[in-house]
Amino acid sequence: MHAVRNVGLCTKDCLCLYVCPTGATDTETGQIDAEKCIDGCRLCVDACPSHAISLVPDAFSPQQKKMDAVKNSLLSLSESKSKQEKLADTISQTTDNPILRQLAMALCKSNRLMTEDLLREAGYMLPQSENAQALIRSLLESSPQEDFPRDAAEKLLTILKTNNNQNKDNNDMEASKTLDNLMAAFTGESEANRKYLAYAKKAETDGNLNAAKLFKAASDAETIHALKHFEVAGKVKSTTENLKDAIAGETHEYSEMYPDFVKQAEADGNKAAVMSCTFAMKAEEVHARLYTEALETLEETEEVFYYLCPVCGNIEKVTPEKCRICGVPGSKFIKY
Amino acid sequence: MKKYVCSVCGFIYDESTGNPESGVAPGTRWEDVPEDWSCPLCGAPKSEFQEQTVEDVTTTPEVSVKTNSTDDVRDLSFGELSAVFSNLSKGCAKQYRPEESDLFNQLAEYYHGKVEAVEETELGDLLTLIQQDLESSYSTANSIAAKNTDRGSLRALVWGEKVTKTLCSLMTRYEKQQEALLADTNVYVCDICGFVFVGDEAPDICPICKVPGTKITKIQRSK
Numbered sequence: 001m002h003a004v005r006n007v008g009l010c011t012k013d014c015l016c017l018y019v020c021p022t023g024a025t026d027t028e029t030g031q032i033d034a035e036k037c038i039d040g041c042r043l044c045v046d047a048c049p050s051h052a053i054s055l056v057p058d059a060f061s062p063q064q065k066k067m068d069a070v071k072n073s074l075l076s077l078s079e080s081k082s083k084q085e086k087l088a089d090t091i092s093q094t095t096d097n098p099i100l101r102q103l104a105m106a107l108c109k110s111n112r113l114m115t116e117d118l119l120r121e122a123g124y125m126l127p128q129s130e131n132a133q134a135l136i137r138s139l140l141e142s143s144p145q146e147d148f149p150r151d152a153a154e155k156l157l158t159i160l161k162t163n164n165n166q167n168k169d170n171n172d173m174e175a176s177k178t179l180d181n182l183m184a185a186f187t188g189e190s191e192a193n194r195k196y197l198a199y200a201k202k203a204e205t206d207g208n209l210n211a212a213k214l215f216k217a218a219s220d221a222e223t224i225h226a227l228k229h230f231e232v233a234g235k236v237k238s239t240t241e242n243l244k245d246a247i248a249g250e251t252h253e254y255s256e257m258y259p260d261f262v263k264q265a266e267a268d269g270n271k272a273a274v275m276s277c278t279f280a281m282k283a284e285e286v287h288a289r290l291y292t293e294a295l296e297t298l299e300e301t302e303e304v305f306y307y308l309c310p311v312c313g314n315i316e317k318v319t320p321e322k323c324r325i326c327g328v329p330g331s332k333f334i335k336y
Numbered sequence: 337m338k339k340y341v342c343s344v345c346g347f348i349y350d351e352s353t354g355n356p357e358s359g360v361a362p363g364t365r366w367e368d369v370p371e372d373w374s375c376p377l378c379g380a381p382k383s384e385f386q387e388q389t390v391e392d393v394t395t396t397p398e399v400s401v402k403t404n405s406t407d408d409v410r411d412l413s414f415g416e417l418s419a420v421f422s423n424l425s426k427g428c429a430k431q432y433r434p435e436e437s438d439l440f441n442q443l444a445e446y447y448h449g450k451v452e453a454v455e456e457t458e459l460g461d462l463l464t465l466i467q468q469d470l471e472s473s474y475s476t477a478n479s480i481a482a483k484n485t486d487r488g489s490l491r492a493l494v495w496g497e498k499v500t501k502t503l504c505s506l507m508t509r510y511e512k513q514q515e516a517l518l519a520d521t522n523v524y525v526c527d528i529c530g531f532v533f534v535g536d537e538a539p540d541i542c543p544i545c546k547v548p549g550t551k552i553t554k555i556q557r558s559k
Contacts (some may be wrong), residue, residue, distance in 0.1 A: 004432040006456075009481075012455065026413065031432065056431050056432055063488075064486065064487075064488060066489075067407075067484045067486070069480050069484065070477075070480055070481055070484050070486050070489050072410075073476055073477035073480045073481070073491075074477060074489060075410065075412075075416075075471055076477070077469060077473050077474070077477060077478075077493075077496065078416050078419070079413060080417065080465050080468065080469050080473065081469075081496075082413060082416050082419060082451075083415070084465050085415060085419075086415060086451050086452075086454055087454060087457045087461050087462050087465075088459050088462060090453075090454040091457060091458065091459065094456075097515070098557050098558060098559055099515040099518050099519060099557065100459075100515075101557075101558065102518065102523055102555055102556070102557040102558075103518060103523065104459075105555050106523045106525050106555045107462065107503060107507075107532070109530065109555070110503060110525055110531070110532050111524045111530070112419060112422070113525075113526075113527070113528070114496045114500070114530045114532075115415070115416065115419040115527075115531035116419045116422060116423035116426075117423075117492045117495065117496060117529070117530075118419075118492055118496065119416060119419055119420045120492070121486075121488050121489040121492040122425050122489075124420045124423065124424065124552065125488075126427065127424045127427045127428050127431070127433075127436060127440065130357065132420075135412075135420065136443075137464030139417075147446070148446065149442045149443060149446050152439045152442040152443060153439075153443060155439055156436060156439045156443075159436060159487055160436065170411050211421075226428060237463035250522070275405060279505045291507060296538060299485060300485065301485055301487060308522075312375065328372070336495070
């Protein structure tokens with residue numbers, strides 16, 4: 001993700017020049033040098049008093065999947081709008097009446113915009129999408145006429161980064177030592193994040209507020225590291241796949257891992273461990289069920305709220321009178 | 337006191353407040369609003385207004401929806417290809433990718449030039465197509481999009497249908513009034529949704545897509 005400047009909004013206060021650690025914002029072109037810009041730094045974005053700088057992502061999520069029935073109904077309209085554009089264009093070019101020409105020009109532009117919008121929703125929203133590239137490829141392959149701008153089409157195909165590029169890179173990474181390292185780093189950073197939070201809580205209770213602050217900041221820092229390692233390792237997939245992965249993880253925990261842990265804790269006579277593992281085991285079962293529901297209703301747009309028990313980690317879709325796992329009153333639940 | 341809603345842009349005329357900006361005093365009954373009065377937002381004629389009823393639920397008319405989703409999606413026409421590429425060109429410009437934007441634009445221009453020429457035509461031909469869109473195509477497409485919970489398509493259809501209604505009313509008025517409709521005023525088109533506005537100054541925001549007036553462009557009258 002790199003920063004870009006909307007030159008129309010820029011009031012030349014130059015705070016972006018003061019804060020940029022690499023000099024990427026100080027160029028003669030008016031635009032920010034993407035090569036020098038640090039991924040996700042956003043110092044200039046926050047510093048700019050006229051909100052002229054924003055971040056442009058390098059990769060985009062695919063457009064919502066379009067059903068053929070929807071596409072066909074949009075295409076029946078785009079066909080009509082496109083014809084109207086041509087009719088209006090013809091009127092504007094052939095009439096001698098300046099007022100009619102003006103009206104026809106307005107109609108022509110209006111119909112072009114509506115055609116664009118309909119086709120965008122029919123699956124051609126993102127320039128980088130596989131869909132857009134497949135269209136260009138099919139036009140190239142259908143032996144177009146000689147005057148077809150072949151160079152432009154071929155150039156576009158080579159420079160457009162696809163949404164799949166990242167996945168391809170990840171395939172190459174499968175089973176490499178770097179992938180192992182990234183995942184080990186992810187585990188270590190994740191663990192450090194939770195550990196520092198626990199230490200921060202303790203420091204706060206003891207009144208060591210500065211130490212608590214540092215633990216919290218460091219804990220957030222480890223989250224940043226962990227998320228980046230995980231992403232680079234290619235572990236963040238589509239939400240459907242991510243939900244399936246989450247279901248598998250939670251199911252393993254509640255059906256295999258925690259039952260053994262509870263037994264062991266009981267055998268050792270460690271009551272606190274029995275309790276923390278039992279709470280977690282029951283909560284993970286709820287999580288697995290909720291993830292399954294979310295997967296089944298992924299396409300639905302009606303907003304759902306979740307309520308988290310701050311004691312045992314149980315999650316409900318309506319606030320219960322008391323937590324069914326640990327018994328804490330429903331008023332303590334946190335809404336998401 | 338009753339309220340009347342503009343079926344084109346959704347502007348509400350409230351009898352109790354009237355519309356002093358366009359010379360209609362507060363308390364003016366709908367029957368007494370001049371017949372040549374037009375919607376202050378989108379310019380639609382008085383006949384486009386409907387009384388707002390209490391149970392004013394936006395009922396979508398039941399239409400027989402063809403749900404055969406295995407229908408093949410047809411190839412795009414040259415005009416449509418041009419629009420796909422001009423829109424992708426805009427998409428690249430929004431991402432600050434001028435090179436890709438220019439390349440897409442070359443494809444858009446190429447297909448624009450390939451559209452089959454039309455010999456002779458007049459506004460009436462456009463009106464025929466528009467009426468067809470308004471009578472059946474939009475309601476069918478709306479139902480299919482709603483059934484598939486495709487919010488993006490529904491958004492495009494809602495904007496498009498409103499714009500189409502403004503075009504229909506504008507052309508109908510032009511057929512009646514001819515040049516007098518536009519002679520002493522200006523024509524604007526919203527760069528985002530295609531809303532066409534006839535008036536002295538562009539509205540502050542587009543009544544259809546709500547983009548600020550800076551993105552509503554004046555169409556110049558050339559000699």
